[in-house]
Amino acid sequence: MGIVGDLVNRLDVAGTMAACMVAGMPTTMLFPPLPVTLLLTRRYGREDQLQRWHNMIPWARLCARTLLGMNISRVGAENLPSPSRGHMYVCNHQSYVDILVLMDTLETAAFLSKSEILFLPVLGPTAYAGGTVFVWRRDKASRQKALENTIRMCRDSTAVVLFPEGTRSADGALSEKVHPRGLVAAREAGLRVVPVGLDGAGRAVPKGNYRVNRGQHVAVTIGEALDPRDFDTDEAWVDAIWTQVRALFEQSRARALG
Numbered sequence: 001m002g003i004v005g006d007l008v009n010r011l012d013v014a015g016t017m018a019a020c021m022v023a024g025m026p027t028t029m030l031f032p033p034l035p036v037t038l039l040l041t042r043r044y045g046r047e048d049q050l051q052r053w054h055n056m057i058p059w060a061r062l063c064a065r066t067l068l069g070m071n072i073s074r075v076g077a078e079n080l081p082s083p084s085r086g087h088m089y090v091c092n093h094q095s096y097v098d099i100l101v102l103m104d105t106l107e108t109a110a111f112l113s114k115s116e117i118l119f120l121p122v123l124g125p126t127a128y129a130g131g132t133v134f135v136w137r138r139d140k141a142s143r144q145k146a147l148e149n150t151i152r153m154c155r156d157s158t159a160v161v162l163f164p165e166g167t168r169s170a171d172g173a174l175s176e177k178v179h180p181r182g183l184v185a186a187r188e189a190g191l192r193v194v195p196v197g198l199d200g201a202g203r204a205v206p207k208g209n210y211r212v213n214r215g216q217h218v219a220v221t222i223g224e225a226l227d228p229r230d231f232d233t234d235e236a237w238v239d240a241i242w243t244q245v246r247a248l249f250e251q252s253r254a255r256a257l258g
Contacts, residue, residue, distance in 0.1 A: 009211045020063040060103035069214030074105040076222030087192040088154045093163035094202030105220040110160040151189045172202040180238045187228040195223040197248025200256040219252035
């Protein structure tokens with residue numbers, strides 16, 4: 001590619017991120033002002049109100065479909081529960097832009113995310129406003145508190161998206177092993193889990209690659225909710241969830257590459 005090509009790609013990524021930030025400013029920083037709505041909503045566990053007041057879903061759709069040029073398709077919309085509480089979403093993880101894609105297709109703005117995202121200008125406060133729970137992964141107390149907040153939000157406010165792989169896939173394939181703690185906590189809390197499989201986001205914005213590949217087909221497939229009461233052990237519960245995510249991922253990959 002060469003130095004010039006690499007520089008062009010990096011400038012493209014930086015420009016796209018800046019455009020997403022600018023697009024989010026009117027709904028997070030101006031009216032209604034984010035600090036005020038945080039005082040009135042998140043401190044009282046009303047993250048569902050925050051994502052509506054700040055037009056989180058339209059912002060994500062603009063960024064994903066227009067600024068990043070992704071062609072997003074969704075199958076299984078009838079499996080989205082209503083109201084958006086009493087359950088948790090579980091999905092595979094390919095790219096940073098998974099968050100925008102899933103906000104668009106699942107119509108939720110709450111994720112369990114690493115703490116570094118919080119410090120990104122506009123994007124960090126926007127994510128927090130939508131209910132994203134941030135965790136310092138090397139801090140045991142932070143991990144426990146984040147898990148408790150996640151369960152509380154799923155039960156009382158708005159569904160949270162969990163990526164049990166813990167990190168983005170380098171090649172788009174699913175990990176054979178997942179971190180089960182969040183899934184086990186969902187079972188203990190009696191939360192249903194809605195499995196989701198996506199493909200194409202890793203080709204649109206690859207991990208470790210300063211490049212935006214516009215025009216990629218990103219496919220999302222939403223499965224039927226799994227009820228923890230149908231499973232006798234934590235192991236059976238975790239295995240069933242990830243088996244479903246894998247099957248939905250395969251369906252999404254077939255559409256994305258077809």
